[in-house]
Amino acid sequence: MGNKRSKKDRKKRKIETKKNLSIEKQLKFEQNQEDIELKMLLLGTGDSGKSTFVKQMKICYSGGFSTSEKNLYTCVIQINCLNYTKELLRSMNVLDLNLSKEKAEDKKIFFKLIQTSPRKISPKIADSIKSLWEDPSMKECFKHRNKFQLPASTGYFLDKIHQIADKNYKPNKTDILNCRIPTTGVKELSIEIQGYTWKLVDVGGQRSERRKWVHHFDDVDLLIFVIALDGYSQKLFENNNINRMHESLEVFDQITNNDYFKKKDLVILFNKIDIFQQKIAKVPIKNTFPEYKGQDNYEEGKEFFKQKFLNSIKKSNKRSISTYFTCGTETNTMKSVFENMRKTLIQKYINSIF
Numbered sequence: 001m002g003n004k005r006s007k008k009d010r011k012k013r014k015i016e017t018k019k020n021l022s023i024e025k026q027l028k029f030e031q032n033q034e035d036i037e038l039k040m041l042l043l044g045t046g047d048s049g050k051s052t053f054v055k056q057m058k059i060c061y062s063g064g065f066s067t068s069e070k071n072l073y074t075c076v077i078q079i080n081c082l083n084y085t086k087e088l089l090r091s092m093n094v095l096d097l098n099l100s101k102e103k104a105e106d107k108k109i110f111f112k113l114i115q116t117s118p119r120k121i122s123p124k125i126a127d128s129i130k131s132l133w134e135d136p137s138m139k140e141c142f143k144h145r146n147k148f149q150l151p152a153s154t155g156y157f158l159d160k161i162h163q164i165a166d167k168n169y170k171p172n173k174t175d176i177l178n179c180r181i182p183t184t185g186v187k188e189l190s191i192e193i194q195g196y197t198w199k200l201v202d203v204g205g206q207r208s209e210r211r212k213w214v215h216h217f218d219d220v221d222l223l224i225f226v227i228a229l230d231g232y233s234q235k236l237f238e239n240n241n242i243n244r245m246h247e248s249l250e251v252f253d254q255i256t257n258n259d260y261f262k263k264k265d266l267v268i269l270f271n272k273i274d275i276f277q278q279k280i281a282k283v284p285i286k287n288t289f290p291e292y293k294g295q296d297n298y299e300e301g302k303e304f305f306k307q308k309f310l311n312s313i314k315k316s317n318k319r320s321i322s323t324y325f326t327c328g329t330e331t332n333t334m335k336s337v338f339e340n341m342r343k344t345l346i347q348k349y350i351n352s353i354f
């Protein structure tokens, strides 16, 4: 009987101690919670989708875009549309595609008008762009955009050229997410969620920008490497002889096996799945990766690239690696990816202080 009671007491005492310990832990945690800043560094080659990820976080957690930011995007979208039209016309020459007689006249009008308005789309410029964009040869040229530096969003913007030219035009969320501004230097976004500050550090991914990366390597809590899956059939913007996916693999190898990062947690975003899905049936992976033995379908293709990247990581049991297949312009997807990363990092942080 006595033995039974002492067993019961011991059990009770054990529960009490556990309770006290967890209260202590909670207090310690709450004391530490002030000023917790966790740094996420986004790396990846140019045009992979790093800044788009940051834009999404701004939309989800930081009130979206200010009027002055929207005004900046309006200017950039207009300049981009002028450049896309010029690039399409230039590429048509390369492909030996000809405009109809009537459209050839619009081409002359377009080039004449942009002499006096090189950065802004007047209604007349919009008329000429619309007419050119309706030409079947120009559409045919757009189908071959992989051979040139024409982003997939070219069609999205040229389809709404009159809206963009309107003096009251304000870009909406989709316009901003699709608008391309190559990053130079570093851009940071700090967002506060439930007592934590998340510092997202976004750098430029083009070759000339990469030498600046090293300045941001300190105190990184999470490395996010972004890869554009559609890059397997594209050439670098900076050098038209180099395949984008080959470049991405090389940069990934250098970064993930670098002394700064070989023990850091890593998230890999295989981005632009929407474009990859459309492309895979038309452009065989074998063209640029002769070792590929799978079918040209989305599932096999994406796994091939995932393994290729994962295989280049030198093993380290200190690091956790997560992978996601993403469409950077889809807000809900990117929010849930971020939420997963956020929860994992918080858990790791809590474990590290107890």
Ligand SMILES: Nc1nc2c(ncn2[C@@H]2O[C@H](COP(=O)(O)OP(=O)(O)OP(=O)(O)O)[C@@H](O)[C@H]2O)c(=O)[nH]1
Pocket (backbone or CB within 6 Å): 044, 045, 046, 047, 048, 049, 050, 051, 052, 053, 151, 152, 153, 177, 178, 179, 180, 181, 182, 183, 184, 203, 204, 205, 206, 226, 271, 272, 273, 274, 275, 326, 327, 328, 329
């Ligand atoms: N269709 C599609 N477009 C995307 C996706 N992710 C990003 N983009 C577009 O790709 C272009 C490049 O994205 P950015 O976020 O500017 O690329 P980045 O990695 O920051 O490029 P740098 O600043 O040059 O290093 C933009 O026009 C985006 O709208 C995606 O998943 N699908």
Ligand SMILES: [Mg+2]
Pocket (backbone or CB within 6 Å): 050, 051, 052, 181, 182, 183, 202, 203, 204, 205
């Ligand atoms: Mg960028």
